[in-house]
Amino acid sequence: EHIRLEFEACKDDSLGLLYIDMDDFKLYNQLYGFVEGDKALRLVAEIIKQSVGDSGMVFRYSGKVFAALLPHYDGRQAEMLAREIKKRVNALNASPERKKFKPITFSCGICVSPYSASTYKELIDHADLAVYSAKESGKDRIILFKGSSASFKKASERALSIVENTSNLSAAYQANMTVISALTSAIDAKDHYTYRHSRNVALYSAILATAAGFNEDQIRLIYEAGILHDIGKISIPESILGKTGKLTDEEYKTIKSHVNNAIEMIRHLPSMDYVIPAAVGHHERWDGGGYPLGIAGEDIPVTARCLAIADAFDAMTTDRPYHRAMSFESAAAQIEVGAGKQFDPTLAGIFVRLVREGELACVAVKQ
Incomplete structure (x- = not known):
């Protein structure tokens, strides 16, 4: 509400929004307890308030x-303020009384309207995206969002260019792609639905990663993991894969085993084990209610969080014997x-925007 009202008040001027997200704060609380965690938050809050004035x-x-x-701020001024806040936090870390504690760091995302946002919701979304990019780029950094909503409109083209243009990549990568091609052929021979589904999940995930600002290596990894995420279904009986009625408890347990089956298959492939974190985590949930590990939130690899959204979306938009x-x-x-329940809320927001702007319909592999 604060942001909406301030945006309306600054409709004829610029408005900067800084999000300052404490890095590894769950670990900080685990190391020192919630009382010390609250003290650290109050110290940082005071620094921010003094810096903003x-x-x-x-x-x-x-x-x-x-x-x-920050009313009337442009991008340069907002970045300067964020650097000043970081400088003061670093000085706090260097004080004698803080030597026994883990250094406090934060990731900062900045968006400034009207340059990079035309509505207050875009201001919020783009500042969120900038924080997300800062976190995934190594944390303890400041990112100014410089795109606009138009940057989403060509995400599919950029993603396809990245995953299809492999001619300049290493011989090792080319060898991996040969292995992936052979495995996809095996999937197709076993179950054409799983093959088509895996292709769509790979494409949707790569487009999502592109729109979220991931680098090219991350986008290729997510694409490869999407192709292989259901490879473990090769070992599932066709009678279960194609069953029209409700699965029994035992059959559902068998279906769930495809995740561990995939791990066992991928880990024996030369130079392909790097896709395992994405493949193993695509059935985890943001709220911790997924499988096989039951991990939650940012403990789930971001690559797996991309796949989880794409996997659910393609399953919902495909005819199956049971729906x-x-x-x-x-x-x-x-x-x-x-x-925020099943899915990473930031990535889910980006994905929904991509769907509504038609980015996925143009690449979907039909049945």
């Missing part, structure tokens, strides 16, 4: 995230419902 508004956005609204396909819009609405 009367030039903006500071508030707690969520548990470990602070926000600063009719949903429309893309209906499935996107279900992804929205699951954001």
Whole structure:
């Protein structure tokens, strides 16, 4: 509400939004306890408030995230302020009384309207995306969002260019692609649905990763993991894969075993074990209710979080013996419902936007 009101007040001027997200704060609480964690948050909050002064508004956005609204700021000024906050936090870490504690660091995402956002919702989304990029780029850094909503419109083209253009890559990568090609042929021979599904999950995940600002190596890894994420279904009986009725408990247990089966297959392949974290985690849930490990939130590899969204979306939009396909819009609405529960909320938001801008319909492999 603060952001909406300030955006409306600054409709004829610029408005900067800083998100300051504490790095590894779950670990900090585990190391020193919640009392010390709260003290650290209060110290950082005071630094932010002193740095912003009367030039903006500071508030707690969520548990470990602070926000600063900066009327009349441009991108350069907002970055300078973020660097000043980081400088003061570094000085806090260097103080004698803090020597026994892990250094406090934060990832900062910045968006400034009207340059990079035309609505208050875009201002929020793009600042979120900048924080996400800072986290995935190694944390303890400041990222200024420089794109616009238009940058999403060509994500599919960029993703396809990255995953299809392999001519300049290493011989090892080329060898891996040969192995992947052989495995996809094996999947197709066993179950054409799983083959088509794996292709779509790979493409959707690569497009999502591209829109989220991942680098080319990460995008290729996610694409490869998408292709291989269901390879373990080769060992599942066709009578279970194609069953029209409800699975028994034992049959469902057999289906769930495809994750561990995939791990066993991939780990024996030369130079392919790097896709295992993505493949093993695509049935984990943001709230911790998934399988096989039951991990939650950012403990789930980001590559697996991309696959989880793409996997669920393609399953919903495909005719199967036990359900009719949903429309893309209906499935996107279900992804929205699951954001923050089943799915990474930031990635889910990006994915839904891509669906509604037609980015996925143009690449989907038909049945």
